[in-house]
Amino acid sequence: MGFTVKVGGGMGRTPLVGAVVRDFLPWAELLNYIEAIVRVYNSYGRRDNKWKARIKILVKSEGQGFIDAVEKEYQAIVQQDGAPHTITAAEFERVARHFVVPPLAPANRPSQVDPQGQLYQRWLRQNVRGHKLAGMKTVTLSFKRVGFNPGDADGDTLQALAQLAEDFSAGEARLTHEQNLLLPWVFASDLPALYEAARQLGLAQPNIGLITDMISCPGGDFCSLANARSLHIAAALTERYQDLDEIFDLGPIDIHMSGCINSCGHHHSGHIGILGVDKDGKEWYQITLGGADGSTLSGPAIGGKVVGPSFSAAEVPDVIEALLDTFRALRQPGELFIDALRRIGHEPFKLAANGARHPKPEALLI
Numbered sequence: 001m002g003f004t005v006k007v008g009g010g011m012g013r014t015p016l017v018g019a020v021v022r023d024f025l026p027w028a029e030l031l032n033y034i035e036a037i038v039r040v041y042n043s044y045g046r047r048d049n050k051w052k053a054r055i056k057i058l059v060k061s062e063g064q065g066f067i068d069a070v071e072k073e074y075q076a077i078v079q080q081d082g083a084p085h086t087i088t089a090a091e092f093e094r095v096a097r098h099f100v101v102p103p104l105a106p107a108n109r110p111s112q113v114d115p116q117g118q119l120y121q122r123w124l125r126q127n128v129r130g131h132k133l134a135g136m137k138t139v140t141l142s143f144k145r146v147g148f149n150p151g152d153a154d155g156d157t158l159q160a161l162a163q164l165a166e167d168f169s170a171g172e173a174r175l176t177h178e179q180n181l182l183l184p185w186v187f188a189s190d191l192p193a194l195y196e197a198a199r200q201l202g203l204a205q206p207n208i209g210l211i212t213d214m215i216s217c218p219g220g221d222f223c224s225l226a227n228a229r230s231l232h233i234a235a236a237l238t239e240r241y242q243d244l245d246e247i248f249d250l251g252p253i254d255i256h257m258s259g260c261i262n263s264c265g266h267h268h269s270g271h272i273g274i275l276g277v278d279k280d281g282k283e284w285y286q287i288t289l290g291g292a293d294g295s296t297l298s299g300p301a302i303g304g305k306v307v308g309p310s311f312s313a314a315e316v317p318d319v320i321e322a323l324l325d326t327f328r329a330l331r332q333p334g335e336l337f338i339d340a341l342r343r344i345g346h347e348p349f350k351l352a353a354n355g356a357r358h359p360k361p362e363a364l365l366i
């Protein structure tokens with residue numbers, strides 16, 4: 001088993017897919033090779049200029065020279081340094097021991113949940129997934145709810161969650177990339193009681209993968225690098241889309257939001273991306289369409305395309321609504337947003353988005 005190693009991928013103003021520096025690397029050599037890459041970057045990276053400091057800039061400017069330098073450094077690490085970071089079988093076994101099935105026991109708690117109730121059925125559909133072990137499930141607790149920033153939880157909620165994980169998931173929980181929390185070891189027989197407990201904590205919204213399950217970076221409310229705030233946009237969208245019939249009808253849609261080009265919210269890979277930009281000290285938002293993060297739903301990773309000049313904060317919810325109205329009008333029965341966008345093309349969506357501009361202030365071409 002081995003890896004193909006790519007370096008220098010990136011989005012933003014300099015979108016790159018990354019250069020293949022090694023077609024095949026045995027897995028045990030991975031850390032030695034990463035050491036070689038970091039050494040070359042440390043030696044030649046543009047640390048003198050923050051706009052050119054990223055490794056992707058070095059890879060782009062040096063091309064084959066970068067690849068050759070990494071290979072030379074790697075050979076030196078192996079032959080002269082004695083390959084000190086080679087992953088041994090013993091080390092592999094040591095780490096693998098942390099990834100075993102924990103002792104499992106059902107909570108066996110009674111519950112008052114109506115197993116045929118619509119809300120519970122929707123939760124089962126959106127928030128519960130299959131498991132490699134028969135009779136077990138994984139459950140995602142939703143941290144996308146009105147009155148909270150995406151992914152936020154207070155101390156009391158975290159304490160209660162720890163108890164929930166203890167009772168229902170062998171004491172384990174995982175934070176997800178989508179800013180939710182996953183319980184990996186849940187007995188199917190415990191689902192009604194877990195749902196009941198999660199509802200009491202306000203964490204049982206059946207919206208995983210749906211429009212309100214958006215990713216948002218902290219933006220200008222918390223991050224000193226931000227060009228614009230993102231959390232008030234997330235709040236406006238969350239409040240706007242609270243009708244479960246509507247959001248189930250819209251189906252899976254990835255909205256990703258970043259407060260600046262550093263892209264912590266991965267706006268570029270959202271079906272709808274929202275990027276905060278700064279113009280003359282004011283907050284504006286660039287909207288992109290058709291991004292994909294490589295998931296089964298979205299297909300191979302690709303950056304979204306900008307729909308036009310940036311929008312004001314007040315315009316963004318109307319733009320999203322216009323995009324969704326266009327989707328509803330043009331979709332085929334059962335078609336998902338991302339599939340409809342690819343089949344139809346971006347043009348009608350761009351027209352709708354640009355038609356949602358408010359008369360003032362003037363849009364900025366960024």
Ligand code: SF4
Pocket residue numbers: 217218219220223224225226227258259260261262263264265
């Ligand atoms: S994308 Fe920008 S604003 Fe958002 S967290 Fe990252 S650096 Fe901060």
